[in-house]
Amino acid sequence: MEVQAQTQESSTTGKATSYPFSFTGSGKEFFGIWIVNLLLTIVTIGLYTPWAKVKTQRYFYGHTHLDNNTFQYLADPWKIFKGRLIAIAVFIFTAILMQFLPIIGPIVVFLGFIIIMPWLVNSSLRFNAVNSAYRNIRFDFKGDYWGAFMVFIIWPIIAMFTLYLLSPFWLQRLQKYIIGNSSYGQTPFNFDAQVSDYYAFFGKVFLMYLAVLAVIFGLSYFGASPVSMVITVPAFILIQAYATVTMANIAYSNSTLRANRFDSTMKTLPYSGIVLKNIVFIILTLGLYYPWAKVNLANYRAESLTLEATDLEDFVAGEKAKVSALGDELGEAFDLEIPVI
Amino acid sequence: MDNELIESEDTTHTFIDVSGQFYDGVNSKSHDSILRVHTSGDLVISVNGGDFVPIYSNSGATSGSRENDEPSNTSVYQFSDFDISPPLGTMARQFRLPNDAMFETADHAKIKAVLDCFDAHKGGFIHTIESNLWAIILSVVVVLAFSFVGVKYGVPYTAKVIATNLPDSIYEYMDDGLVEQFDAFMLEPSKVSLERQKMLRERFQPILAQYPNIPLKVHFRASDDQANAFALPSGDLVFLDGLVQLAEKDEEVIAVLCHEIAHVYYRHGIQSTIQSSLVYWVLMLMTGDITAGTDLIVSLPAVVAGLSYSRDMETEADTFALALMHKLSIDPIHFANILEKMVDHTHLEIEKEIQNIETEVGMNTSDEIEEEAAEESCDYPSKTDEESREENAFLTGIFELAERYLSTHPDTDERISRFQEASRVFNHN
Numbered sequence: 001m002e003v004q005a006q007t008q009e010s011s012t013t014g015k016a017t018s019y020p021f022s023f024t025g026s027g028k029e030f031f032g033i034w035i036v037n038l039l040l041t042i043v044t045i046g047l048y049t050p051w052a053k054v055k056t057q058r059y060f061y062g063h064t065h066l067d068n069n070t071f072q073y074l075a076d077p078w079k080i081f082k083g084r085l086i087a088i089a090v091f092i093f094t095a096i097l098m099q100f101l102p103i104i105g106p107i108v109v110f111l112g113f114i115i116i117m118p119w120l121v122n123s124s125l126r127f128n129a130v131n132s133a134y135r136n137i138r139f140d141f142k143g144d145y146w147g148a149f150m151v152f153i154i155w156p157i158i159a160m161f162t163l164y165l166l167s168p169f170w171l172q173r174l175q176k177y178i179i180g181n182s183s184y185g186q187t188p189f190n191f192d193a194q195v196s197d198y199y200a201f202f203g204k205v206f207l208m209y210l211a212v213l214a215v216i217f218g219l220s221y222f223g224a225s226p227v228s229m230v231i232t233v234p235a236f237i238l239i240q241a242y243a244t245v246t247m248a249n250i251a252y253s254n255s256t257l258r259a260n261r262f263d264s265t266m267k268t269l270p271y272s273g274i275v276l277k278n279i280v281f282i283i284l285t286l287g288l289y290y291p292w293a294k295v296n297l298a299n300y301r302a303e304s305l306t307l308e309a310t311d312l313e314d315f316v317a318g319e320k321a322k323v324s325a326l327g328d329e330l331g332e333a334f335d336l337e338i339p340v341i
Numbered sequence: 342m343d344n345e346l347i348e349s350e351d352t353t354h355t356f357i358d359v360s361g362q363f364y365d366g367v368n369s370k371s372h373d374s375i376l377r378v379h380t381s382g383d384l385v386i387s388v389n390g391g392d393f394v395p396i397y398s399n400s401g402a403t404s405g406s407r408e409n410d411e412p413s414n415t416s417v418y419q420f421s422d423f424d425i426s427p428p429l430g431t432m433a434r435q436f437r438l439p440n441d442a443m444f445e446t447a448d449h450a451k452i453k454a455v456l457d458c459f460d461a462h463k464g465g466f467i468h469t470i471e472s473n474l475w476a477i478i479l480s481v482v483v484v485l486a487f488s489f490v491g492v493k494y495g496v497p498y499t500a501k502v503i504a505t506n507l508p509d510s511i512y513e514y515m516d517d518g519l520v521e522q523f524d525a526f527m528l529e530p531s532k533v534s535l536e537r538q539k540m541l542r543e544r545f546q547p548i549l550a551q552y553p554n555i556p557l558k559v560h561f562r563a564s565d566d567q568a569n570a571f572a573l574p575s576g577d578l579v580f581l582d583g584l585v586q587l588a589e590k591d592e593e594v595i596a597v598l599c600h601e602i603a604h605v606y607y608r609h610g611i612q613s614t615i616q617s618s619l620v621y622w623v624l625m626l627m628t629g630d631i632t633a634g635t636d637l638i639v640s641l642p643a644v645v646a647g648l649s650y651s652r653d654m655e656t657e658a659d660t661f662a663l664a665l666m667h668k669l670s671i672d673p674i675h676f677a678n679i680l681e682k683m684v685d686h687t688h689l690e691i692e693k694e695i696q697n698i699e700t701e702v703g704m705n706t707s708d709e710i711e712e713e714a715a716e717e718s719c720d721y722p723s724k725t726d727e728e729s730r731e732e733n734a735f736l737t738g739i740f741e742l743a744e745r746y747l748s749t750h751p752d753t754d755e756r757i758s759r760f761q762e763a764s765r766v767f768n769h770n
Contacts, residue, residue, distance in 0.1 A: 030430070032430075032472055033471050035477055036470050049626060059429055062429065062432040069362070136441070136442075136445075137364075287488075288481065288485075313370045315369035316367065317441070
């Protein structure tokens with residue numbers, strides 16, 4: 001309620017300024033970090049991966065600027081390491097369980113997975129949020145078990161049984177769950193995308209596929225089906241790019257933090273241009289272009305994002321995280337890398 | 342008062358001033374500030390151009406608005422209380438205090454001076470490697486060599502070991518009615534006469550009987566005019582009418598049978614599945630991204646690697662077929678002959694298609710058509726059509742390169758000459 005009141009107040013009194021995001025990482029510099037990460041990963045037979053991950057994340061967060069300040073990634077690689085060890089242990093345990101209990105085993109494992117999954121997803125989202133910071137204020141995630149149960153288990157089932165006609169509902173609920181339960185310090189994010197936005201998006205993608213299919217059928221009717229290959233592959237890449245870009249735009253542009261609104265203006269053509277350039281160069285360099293490719297995408301991502309903000313100064317840190325109990329720590333460490341947007 | 346005293350007593354050499362941003366960790370304000378680190382370890386800070394004051398462990402005490410409050414009963418932080426973020430590229434570094442306050446600066450010369458003073462470098466070794474040209478070159482060489490050896494030999498070897506050690510019951514798991522599914526969507530009933538089918542089955546029988554542990558089943562089907570055969574991991578061997586009609590002798594069909602048995606015998610289908618998951622796992626390690634498989638950029642090399650494995654498996658199947666034909670006293674020339682006929686057959690098909698296009702659309706797209714035709718013929722790709730791309734040597738080069746590395750099968754000419762060579766040896770003995 002208090003937040004609501006504040007929102008009203010600042011939106012009427014404050015004057016919004018556009019703060020552009022920018023990315024200052026360089027492919028050349030990241031290359032050194034990336035290749036050494038790979039070397040150490042190889043030398044340690046993979047044990048180095050948590051450290052490699054943290055370094056990569058730190059690099060990309062630390063070079064993302066907003067109003068002269070950067071973001072920070074603060075995860076402790078040891079926690080991720082412990083989490084991965086536990087994940088491997090659980091995997092081995094379930095494999096043994098399945099081996100010795102051929103009929104009950106899989107059922108137990110399946111049910112166990114369903115029961116534990118929402119908790120796992122929440123822990124992972126929370127782990128990522130609390131380890132992300134801007135101006136020394138951490139983000140947070142406070143989704144509850146049943147909320148996660150709905151969007152990760154119930155809604156996918158509903159969507160499936162309605163021939164995916166209700167998928168836009170599912171997607172809207174999912175993004176609302178993830179973004180709406182996130183906060184910056186004590187200030188929660190608001191997510192106000194409507195189901196109609198998603199239906200419009202799904203409809204357009206559907207029509208695009210339909211148009212391409214019509215062209216394919218048309219060409220094959222005139223006996224020119226091989227030509228359609230030349231048209232359809234780029235067409236599908238473009239549709240894919242459109243979907244990626246639009247999903248991100250919907251998610252960002254409908255997120256608000258108090259009276260501050262994000263504005264994402266990624267466009268299909270420039271985005272697919274970058275993707276195409278990345279693919280070509282990665283092939284020509286036997287993969288060594290990968291760091292530049294990642295930087296190119298981060299660059300475009302940042303430069304198409306602005307924050308229409310009235311104030312960026314008065315956000316208050318959340319309660320200091322309590323010393324984690326063992327169970328909590330394990331949960332935090334199961335880093336599932338759920339793509340938020 | 343204290344600060345002024347210190348300042349006036351020791352002038353330059355006993356402290357280092359670092360300018361940067363101060364965040365109290367309570368709210369999101371950033372303060373321009375100067376951190377002064379004394380050699381004694383005492384920390385004082387000037388926030389927003391104010392006086393230098395000690396940083397107290399009471400978190401509110403040092404925030405810009407309350408810097409004049411003199412909190413009682415609170416200790417003063419020392420340099421040793423700092424948790425300093427390890428260096429990474431030229432990024433700003435953070436000095437964190439236990440009360441969540443943070444000082445951030447990108448003045449690397451000053452940072453170095455301070456860290457030197459307290460001998461507090463950490464994470465410096467890896468950072469040195471990351472920015473050292475020779476270390477990077479060495480890393481590139483090691484990583485490329487490892488990836489090459491790992492992907493070229495390690496992955497197929499591991500997949501082979503796993504696949505061959507699976508119990509024979511694996512074939513039952515593989516039998517998931519795939520042939521019925523093919524029948525519903527892609528394959529038509531065979532038009533080859535039942536007598537001919539029966540005759541062929543009779544000739545196949547003693548060969549199939551040599552592998553009692555593998556549930557080999559032969560099916561005759563048609564798919565347009567395609568001359569081809571393929572094996573499913575379950576042991577189902579499908580012969581298409583085009584192939585049976587092309588064969589002038591039964592031995593030619595038997596030669597193909599020998600090749601297809603090899604795919605089931607070596608469990609190539611299972612191997613490919615294991616290989617592709619291993620490759621994705623390797624790529625995940627390399628990119629540090631668990632969703633790497635969904636990324637087109639990352640999945641392309643996986644596809645190229647998969648094609649390379651496929652070519653290796655075809656060569657292995659040829660070797661198996663060669664040995665089996667020797668054992669059955671069948672001249673290897675039959676395999677070469679049927680391969681040649683299949684190539685010619687595919688060429689005829691392509692020419693027909695080219696004519697169609699040229700008359701109806703009026704453009705020359707023979708390369709693309711051929712490419713597609715090569716994809717269509719799933720088991721034995723066509724020979725290159727030299728004439729159609731004489732015009733452009735560069736494109737031809739690229740195309741041949743692509744054909745070599747983006748093909749599911751080894752070069753057909755090489756395969757044919759291998760069997761012709763073997764035939765010479767066979768007849769000589």
